[in-house]
Amino acid sequence: MSKSGSKLWGGRFSETTDAFVETFTASVEFDQRLYRHDIAGSVAHAQMLKKIGVLTTDECDQICNGLAQIQTEVEQGKFDWSVGLEDVHMNIEARLTELLGDAGKKLHTGRSRNDQVATDIRLYLRDEIDSLLAELSRLQSGLLDLAEREANTLMPGFTHLQVAQPISFGHHMLAWFEMLVRDAERLEDCRKRVNVMPLGSAALAGTSYPLDREYSAELLGFERPCNNSLDGVSDRDFAIEFCAAGALIMTHLSRMAEELVLWTSAQFNFIELPDRFCTGSSIMPQKKNPDVPELVRGKSGRVNGNLIALLTLMKGQPLAYNKDNQEDKEPLFDTVDTLRGSLRAFADMIPAIQTRKENMLNAAKQGFSTATDLADYLVRKGTPFRDAHEVVGKAVQACSQKGCDLADLSLTELQHFSKVITEDVYDVLTIEGSVASRNHLGGTAPQQVLEQVKKQRQLFKRV
Numbered sequence: 001m002s003k004s005g006s007k008l009w010g011g012r013f014s015e016t017t018d019a020f021v022e023t024f025t026a027s028v029e030f031d032q033r034l035y036r037h038d039i040a041g042s043v044a045h046a047q048m049l050k051k052i053g054v055l056t057t058d059e060c061d062q063i064c065n066g067l068a069q070i071q072t073e074v075e076q077g078k079f080d081w082s083v084g085l086e087d088v089h090m091n092i093e094a095r096l097t098e099l100l101g102d103a104g105k106k107l108h109t110g111r112s113r114n115d116q117v118a119t120d121i122r123l124y125l126r127d128e129i130d131s132l133l134a135e136l137s138r139l140q141s142g143l144l145d146l147a148e149r150e151a152n153t154l155m156p157g158f159t160h161l162q163v164a165q166p167i168s169f170g171h172h173m174l175a176w177f178e179m180l181v182r183d184a185e186r187l188e189d190c191r192k193r194v195n196v197m198p199l200g201s202a203a204l205a206g207t208s209y210p211l212d213r214e215y216s217a218e219l220l221g222f223e224r225p226c227n228n229s230l231d232g233v234s235d236r237d238f239a240i241e242f243c244a245a246g247a248l249i250m251t252h253l254s255r256m257a258e259e260l261v262l263w264t265s266a267q268f269n270f271i272e273l274p275d276r277f278c279t280g281s282s283i284m285p286q287k288k289n290p291d292v293p294e295l296v297r298g299k300s301g302r303v304n305g306n307l308i309a310l311l312t313l314m315k316g317q318p319l320a321y322n323k324d325n326q327e328d329k330e331p332l333f334d335t336v337d338t339l340r341g342s343l344r345a346f347a348d349m350i351p352a353i354q355t356r357k358e359n360m361l362n363a364a365k366q367g368f369s370t371a372t373d374l375a376d377y378l379v380r381k382g383t384p385f386r387d388a389h390e391v392v393g394k395a396v397q398a399c400s401q402k403g404c405d406l407a408d409l410s411l412t413e414l415q416h417f418s419k420v421i422t423e424d425v426y427d428v429l430t431i432e433g434s435v436a437s438r439n440h441l442g443g444t445a446p447q448q449v450l451e452q453v454k455k456q457r458q459l460f461k462r463v
């Protein structure tokens with residue numbers, strides 16, 4: 001009989017599974033990536049069974065050695081995955097029995113694939129969250145370094161994508177940094193709920209063996225065993241939460257990507273990305289396209305899709321386990337892979353950004369970005385704000401007609417708009433003066449940017 005004809009659950013069946021149904025219901029093609037966590041879960045389960053006297057020491061040792069051998073086989077590409085054995089769990093268990101005979105058959109005592117798979121995904125996701133957090137903090141360090149390097153690089157700040165007020169480029173980088181601080185917090189928070197152990201829930205109702213679930217949880221590094229077996233096998237909230245956190249990370253990367261795309265365009269020409277992060281066009285020889293940011297921006301769509309897929313997957317499910325749940329894996333894995341790739345690309349790319357300081361400064365000078373500073377100057381000289389607003393509006397209109405900036409007007413010309421204006425007005429009309437004056441917590445003055453960088457580096461060190 002072929003492997004597919006000898007199902008681990010075949011006892012009550014009198015005909016073999018339809019060939020198409022076998023492929024249709026199998027998950028091994030994608031869940032084999034859980035092999036390491038499946039093995040870790042099985043080792044802990046076997047050790048717990050030994051502790052409560054269900055397995056002998058010898059059986060437990062045989063099982064652990066057999067599982068170690070299987071792990072090596074998988075890692076060396078020698079493991080023969082079979083669709084007929086449906087999923088990663090039964091592939092590994094069948095191989096264990098092939099290796100050990102009866103001892104292998106005892107591993108599944110007091111366990112179901114339902115609590116097994118729920119445990120495996122949590123173990124897997126916990127590892128992935130840790131490595132995503134590491135990648136996220138690499139990107140954050142890169143942003144802090146860039147913010148420090150470019151604290152004195154001045155650019156126009158925008159609202160409505162219209163020049164608004166001059167800002168420090170470093171300040172802009174710190175805004176990106178803050179988005180990622182929240183992202184890291186969300187992942188860390190989600191990890192707490194991932195780190196609860198379903199193992200021991202068995203199929204849905206628990207088991208008649210006196211399992212020591214605290215012990216298995218300790219062996220696997222879980223915070224605690226779950227409190228309810230029905231919830232244990234059926235809860236996928238943690239995967240949804242992770243995808244939601246992932247969707248926000250991608251949203252942030254996508255917004256950053258959009259700015260990088262704009263800034264590298266000939267129209268802005270604010271920054272340069274090194275050639276190794278760009279590609280050319282097969283027809284237009286002059287092109288250097290910002291493919292990496294564009295692709296990350298595009299990939300945010302699939303992560304949003306994965307989140308919706310999981311929410312929809314869960315919404316109509318009665319307790320407890322349903323086969324629907326097998327559909328949780330691909331969206332989850334795709335989210336992990338997309339995040340890993342996108343964060344890596346950004347973490348590699350950010351430190352390599354070259355700024356075109358002259359162009360940014362010139363852009364900041366256009367669009368009357370110091371108009372608010374002139375209004376504030378008039379207020380300091382005793383003009384009520386609304387009048388000051390009106391006066392500056394008039395001055396801007398005159399400059400528009402002349403085709404010059406506010407700072408290009410002579411003192412006499414400026415005094416034509418308001419008598420209180422004196423020579424010191426030019427201190428606030430310059431881009432440097434404007435930026436330097438916003439010198440309070442959260443403001444754009446280079447001094448504040450440098451202080452923030454220092455503070456954030458300290459906070460970073462503490463975690």
Ligand code: ARG
Pocket residue numbers: 027031087113114117321323325326327
């Ligand atoms: N491959 C299944 C999944 O991914 C494992 C659990 C199967 N359990 C069952 N009762 N059919 O969810």
